[in-house]
Amino acid sequence: MGWFSKSSIPSTHVEHSKQEDTAAAPTPPAAATTSPTAAAAAAAAAATEEPVAVVEAPLVSPIVVAPLPVMEFDEYKQPEDMYARFQVSDAMNELAACSSLGANIRNYYRYGTFKDCAARYDHLKFCLSIKTKSSQVAQVMIQKRDADLRAQKKSQPNSEDVWTVRSHPPEELVELARQG
Template sequence: MGWWSRTTTTPPRAKEEPEHTSAAPKPPTRTRHTTTLTRDEQADLELQAILQELDAEHAAGPGAAAAAAAAAADTQPESLYPTSMSCRQAFDMAFYCQSLGGQFQNIYRYGGLRDCSESWRRFRFCMRAKSWPEPRRAAMVQEHYRQRAAVYKMGPSSEDVWEVRKHPVVGAFMEDPDVG
């Protein structure tokens, strides 16, 4: 019969919840006849804790909200880019770029073949970066990703080839494709 007919007779184990390491105060736990809370009870406690934090911020006044917004706006752009790079992923991307499927995808999206030299350049950069000391490697990888993001935002788009549809398609799947 195979594995389809097998059933387990052991009861499922409860999931172990990861410990929270944040500095936020933990909500008080209710004691019941069991030591674990159900998923709904835990969600209720977390919601109560969030509502208490929001009430405390609201009671502090608009000055505290402005300070929190300024702290959020002060996010360092360096933290937006990764500090490590996978050479295997870079190789796979370069190899796919040169494959028939990758080139066909580019013809469909952008209307022409793609020059894969940038993908191979990324792979060579990754291989060179492996020998650099850690602080220099992290800084150079971040700079690489920063430049790549700028090129991506300014590069070609599928809208360069395809026109944006102004009206929805009506009755596109109404007819049977086998009849006809």
């Protein structure tokens, strides 16, 4: 009998219908016949004694999207994403691509000098150095290196250095306006 007793199972009396009644056409569920078109399809199915599935599309509510907050470049990255930039194999591939014959010939043709791969070599050395450190120390080293690279990039000349703020128009333009 098992681990449960007969008294613990609720008993319900179920009447079984005759064999002839089970061959009648199946009626669609009540949820499917809520619209007039579904009722007409169900009536047509009952008349032809062929089961027809009537499916109604559920109503879709509009999606409201809140604006995302503005974040700094490194804020959205997860810690494992930060390590993805410092793979030793990727750093070796970049160094090999920089110092390859084709890249140096192209650089010599365009600029008259061979390519300087010192930055890629430093990146490879840094990738090798963080592999021996714990994750907390490596994360601090990465943040310090990123801050140093950002400061170095800001100190270099950029497109904003071309423009100078003037308080009055240049003398050449003033003379041209007087003559013309």
